[in-house]
Amino acid sequence: MITVENLTVRYGELKATDQVTLRAADGLTVGLVGPNGSGKSSVLRAILGGLHESEGVIAIDGQATTTLSSRARSRQLAVVAQEETSDFPLTVWDAVLLGRSVYLSGWSSYREADKSAAEAAMRQTGVWAFADRPLSALSGGERQRVLIARALAQGATHLLLDEPTNHLDVRFQHEILSLVSSLPLCTIVVLHDLNLAARYCEEIVLLSKGRIVAAGEPGDVLTAQLLEPVYEISVRRVDQEGVPQLLFSPRERAITEVTRNEPISMAGLEG
Numbered sequence: 001m002i003t004v005e006n007l008t009v010r011y012g013e014l015k016a017t018d019q020v021t022l023r024a025a026d027g028l029t030v031g032l033v034g035p036n037g038s039g040k041s042s043v044l045r046a047i048l049g050g051l052h053e054s055e056g057v058i059a060i061d062g063q064a065t066t067t068l069s070s071r072a073r074s075r076q077l078a079v080v081a082q083e084e085t086s087d088f089p090l091t092v093w094d095a096v097l098l099g100r101s102v103y104l105s106g107w108s109s110y111r112e113a114d115k116s117a118a119e120a121a122m123r124q125t126g127v128w129a130f131a132d133r134p135l136s137a138l139s140g141g142e143r144q145r146v147l148i149a150r151a152l153a154q155g156a157t158h159l160l161l162d163e164p165t166n167h168l169d170v171r172f173q174h175e176i177l178s179l180v181s182s183l184p185l186c187t188i189v190v191l192h193d194l195n196l197a198a199r200y201c202e203e204i205v206l207l208s209k210g211r212i213v214a215a216g217e218p219g220d221v222l223t224a225q226l227l228e229p230v231y232e233i234s235v236r237r238v239d240q241e242g243v244p245q246l247l248f249s250p251r252e253r254a255i256t257e258v259t260r261n262e263p264i265s266m267a268g269l270e271g
């Protein structure tokens with residue numbers, strides 16, 4: 001379980017999150033959603049312990065993260081960050097195996113168990129066929145799946161993902177999130193695509209301007225009433241087989257559509 005209590009993140013004068021409190025239970029996938037700049041990544045970074053200017057208490061399985069060594073934290077918590085790049089000429093196999101480095105001591109080399117875990121994670125995410133290819137030669141989507149494989153290979157019980165579907169085509173967006181949500185892990189995932197969040201997250205936390213606007217089951221949070229003021233866009237919800245699915249239209253277009261049968265004025269177009 002991951003618990004975040006009264007988290008306030010500051011970047012100098014700017015307050016990126018304000019008293020954020022949330023809880024992600026074991027086995028559940030919690031979606032963190034909200035407009036650009038609403039503080040989603042800052043919450044993830046704080047959980048990872050990468051922010052010095054933050055107030056509040058963050059605990060993993062009841063233990064405050066400030067009391068965990070970085071190695072202990074890495075064994076419990078895996079992360080798939082946005083746009084991760086490496087200057088090292090790694091193959092896909094090397095990159096995934098790196099997830100096992102938290103189990104190495106000193107200069108010891110990888111054991112058979114490490115290699116089996118890496119292979120299993122690669123097969124699970126569909127990147128086994130790329131094992132010998134350089135990481136730098138993969139498409140963005142393929143690379144993203146490799147990073148998820150590395151997180152799985154790490155064997156952590158808690159998983160943080162920041163926009164994992166960014167570079168994925170539609171099929172892999174669904175495959176990866178379906179995989180992530182089926183894992184028996186405590187997962188917090190930042191998603192921009194609210195329809196994917198609706199389908200694959202058991203709980204949603206909606207952030208706006210650094211504060212939590214709503215939290216709960218997708219059906220309760222992904223409503224036009226809550227989303228429209230936060231995103232400043234028109235929202236229509238169509239529930240499909242019990243899953244909320246949302247249709248969006250810019251507010252200006254909604255107004256234009258009302259008048260679309262009116263004759264188009266040619267004024268200003270004539271020479």
Ligand SMILES: Nc1ncnc2c1ncn2[C@@H]1O[C@H](COP(=O)(O)OP(=O)(O)OP(=O)(O)O)[C@@H](O)[C@H]1O
Nearest residue numbers: 011014015016034035036037038039040041042043
């Ligand atoms: N390193 C930083 N230094 C200064 N300000 C930052 C830094 N990182 C984020 N911010 C600011 O903090 C606020 C929250 O940013 P954050 O990245 O957490 O939002 P987000 O919801 O993840 O955004 P996005 O959806 O665009 O990725 C924004 O106003 C952003 O400009």
